[in-house]
Amino acid sequence: MIPLEKRIDLLRVIAHPIRIKILEELTLGVKCVSDFEESLEISQPNVSQHLTLLRTNGVIDFFVDGRLKCYFLKEPLIPDMLELLKKEYAEDIPAPACCPVTKKRTYPGERRR
Amino acid sequence: MIPLEKRIDLLRVIAHPIRIKILEELTLGVKCVSDFEESLEISQPNVSQHLTLLRTNGVIDFFVDGRLKCYFLKEPLIPDMLELLKKEYAEDIPAPACCPVTKKRTYPGERRR
DNA sequence: TAAATACATGCAAATATTATTATGCTTTAA
DNA sequence: TTAAAGCATAATAATATTTGCATGTATTTA
Structure with missing residues (x-):
């Protein structure tokens, strides 16, 4: 079980x-560092x-390849996360209709907004 | 199409x-503000x-209920995101085996690390 | 072996985030 | 109508993040 804290750091x-x-x-x-240097400007x-x-947060790692450092993805959450960031949703979550229970219990009046 | 930039802000x-x-x-x-005041300490x-x-980032919204402000989820990405944060993965993504192509093309030598 | 390539690190400056404190507004209850 | 409850905002201080710059190290090539 990965602690939620670590995931929030991620x-x-x-x-x-x-x-x-x-x-x-x-x-x-x-990709190596100078690849990024070009593409990221x-x-x-x-x-x-x-x-x-x-790397220090465990997201990527590298191996040495001559004088290049070849970086690669390590954290398996990343592809799922990148996909989720691109996901489209048709609508917002609908607002609760009426009379929510909170600290003060249900409220008898009309919803004002 | 939601711009990636907005999603990164999110x-x-x-x-x-x-x-x-x-x-x-x-x-x-x-939940209302004083509910959170208790639970979050x-x-x-x-x-x-x-x-x-x-709220200003469109994640939640509220309605006024007497003198309470009742907050609720608005952004449909959130439930998916919270679920993803709890997802367990068996293993890291395996490192690429050999001879990656980078700026300098393939490297003929052995992988060193 | 000297120079060049590829990359990392340390430090300081700039900026952004977070929490605290004081205060003010609106609504409800006495 | 006064007091209290519920919440927001402004200002400040503390902390964290980000970048730029200078420099250093390892590897390869000339």
């Missing part, structure tokens, strides 16, 4: 535009920083 | 222990701030 780590882009690219295959140290954050 | 908004707790409680039904202004953040 959410926090994922919730960044550049890191989402990194993860999407990694679902297509292995950010500085090399910044790429390394994002990769390090993802 | 992730960021969700990725906080207290707000996850709020959302989990709201999947069970409507944080100050009332802090509850309001978290609720406001969730």
Whole structure:
């Protein structure tokens, strides 16, 4: 059983535009740092920083390949998460109709809004 | 088509222990601010701030019920997201076996790590 | 062996997030 | 109509995140 806390940390780590882009690219295959440097159009140290954050949180890993570091996806939640982010929903969850029970029990009056 | 950017904002908004707790409680039904004040054991202004953040990002909404504000879930992604956070995976994604293609094409040598 | 490539790290500055405190508004009950 | 309940907001302080820049290390090539 994975503690919810860890999963929330994972959410926090994922919730960044550049890191989402990194993860999407990694679902297509292995990439090295300078690959990202091109595709993300950010500085090399910044790429390394994002990769390090993802790696220290168990999201990705790498192997050394000559002088390249080849990064790959490790956390199995990621593909499901990326898919969920693209899911379309037809409608909002409908508002509860009437008289909800809260601290003050049910409220007898009309719903005002 | 919802822009990915908005979805990433959603992730960021969700990725906080207290707000996850709020959302989990709201999947069970409507709650007012003082309900949360008790269950979350944080100050009332802090509850309001978290609720406001969730509301301004379209995750929840409320209706006025006497002097209570009854909050409810609005964003249909949330239940799916909460379920995904609890999902268990047997194993990590396996590392790519050999010779990945990167910027420098395939590397002829052995995998080192 | 010297230079170049590929990448990481440390530090500081800028920015964003979070919690606390004080205060104000609206609604209901006395 | 006054007091209390329920909630929001503003301002501040504390903390965390993000980036840029300079520099360092390992590996490969010339």
